[in-house]
Amino acid sequence: MTNQYVPPKVWQNEPSSGNQWANINRPDSGARFDRELPVGEHPLQLYSLGTPNGQKVTILLEELLALGIKQAEYDAHLIKIGESDQFSSGFVAVNPNSKIPALVDNSGETPVNVFESASILVHLAEKFGKFLPESGSARTQTFNWLFWAQGSAPFLGGGFGHFYAYADEKQEYPINRFAMEAKRQLDVLDKQLANNTFVAGEEYTIADMAIWPWYGNLVLGKLYDAAEFLQVESYENVVRWAKQIAEREAVQRGRIVNRPFGEEWEQVLERHSAEDIDKVMALKPE
Numbered sequence: 656m657t658n659q660y661v662p663p664k665v666w667q668n669e670p671s672s673g674n675q676w677a678n679i680n681r682p683d684s685g686a687r688f689d690r691e692l693p694v695g696e697h698p699l700q701l702y703s704l705g706t707p708n709g710q711k712v713t714i715l716l717e718e719l720l721a722l723g724i725k726q727a728e729y730d731a732h733l734i735k736i737g738e739s740d741q742f743s744s745g746f747v748a749v750n751p752n753s754k755i756p757a758l759v760d761n762s763g764e765t766p767v768n769v770f771e772s773a774s775i776l777v778h779l780a781e782k783f784g785k786f787l788p789e790s791g792s793a794r795t796q797t798f799n800w801l802f803w804a805q806g807s808a809p810f811l812g813g814g815f816g817h818f819y820a821y822a823d824e825k826q827e828y829p830i831n832r833f834a835m836e837a838k839r840q841l842d843v844l845d846k847q848l849a850n851n852t853f854v855a856g857e858e859y860t861i862a863d864m865a866i867w868p869w870y871g872n873l874v875l876g877k878l879y880d881a882a883e884f885l886q887v888e889s890y891e892n893v894v895r896w897a898k899q900i901a902e903r904e905a906v907q908r909g910r911i912v913n914r915p916f917g918e919e920w921e922q923v924l925e926r927h928s929a930e931d932i933d934k935v936m937a938l939k940p941e
């Protein structure tokens with residue numbers, strides 16, 4: 656093998672190849688500059704971006720609102736991770752891990768900071784008593800698949816997506832390794848969805864909301880432009896489930912919040928009321 660990388664004795668902070676995210680990565684954590692977060696009028700303040708991890712939360716919030724739960728009204732503030740917004744002192748105070756999504760729940764006596772998308776899903780599902788079965792096997796199944804999503808999606812996003820779509824240099828070894836894992840995960844899901852309407856059984860839960868933004872978008876051709884490469888149509892049960900969820904109005908609303916990319920009709924940069932989404936959705940061609 657030629658040009659083989661030989662790791663030095665001690666790792667040095669000298670990225671070997673750039674990509675659009677390279678300038679934000681550093682090997683330390685914490686605030687890089689002082690700036691408070693904006694606060695809107697609703698009890699729920701979300702700081703996010705419309706990536707799959709961000710979509711999970713806005714889909715749940717829109718589902719709660721669709722049920723008529725007015726207390727789920729929220730302000731969604733745009734965090735531009737490519738411009739380092741996640742390293743402001745205000746954001747780090749809410750999420751020391753400097754990653755979207757982050758939520759501040761001001762509905763109680765003292766504000767509650769919630770970070771990690773799955774923790775936010777559980778917080779909201781428990782708060783409103785929806786989309787998370789209260790007990791028994793259905794609850795356990797929901798947690799199984801919620802945790803599956805949290806453990807698996809980084810191999811799809813940080814692994815496959817990074818090397819296939821974002822890295823400047825296309826390298827065979829990591830693309831092969833992570834394509835193999837992405838396909839294995841799709842096969843796991845496909846088998847589960849062969850015998851179940853939704854991932855955790857017959858009920859639509861926060862597990863679907865955690866998995867759909869990654870694997871649903873992937874098989875619908877909306878993630879990494881990798882549908883052909885991964886032959887996603889062969890996962891027929893995942894495609895059936897992905898389409899079924901994509902038809903839900905709350906999903907169509909939630910997936911476009913805090914989204915500064917895509918078509919004009921799918922970019923709701925900030926959401927402070929339902930009208931912010933209505934206005935943008937009205938731009939969608941028939």
Ligand SMILES: N[C@@H](CCC(=O)N[C@@H](CS)C(=O)NCC(=O)O)C(=O)O
Nearest residue numbers: 706708736753754755756771772773
């Ligand atoms: N495990 C976290 C992952 C969150 C995450 O990776 N967020 C990405 C965007 S999808 C981010 O904020 N990246 C900014 C950075 O790495 O600096 C969760 O589920 O909330």
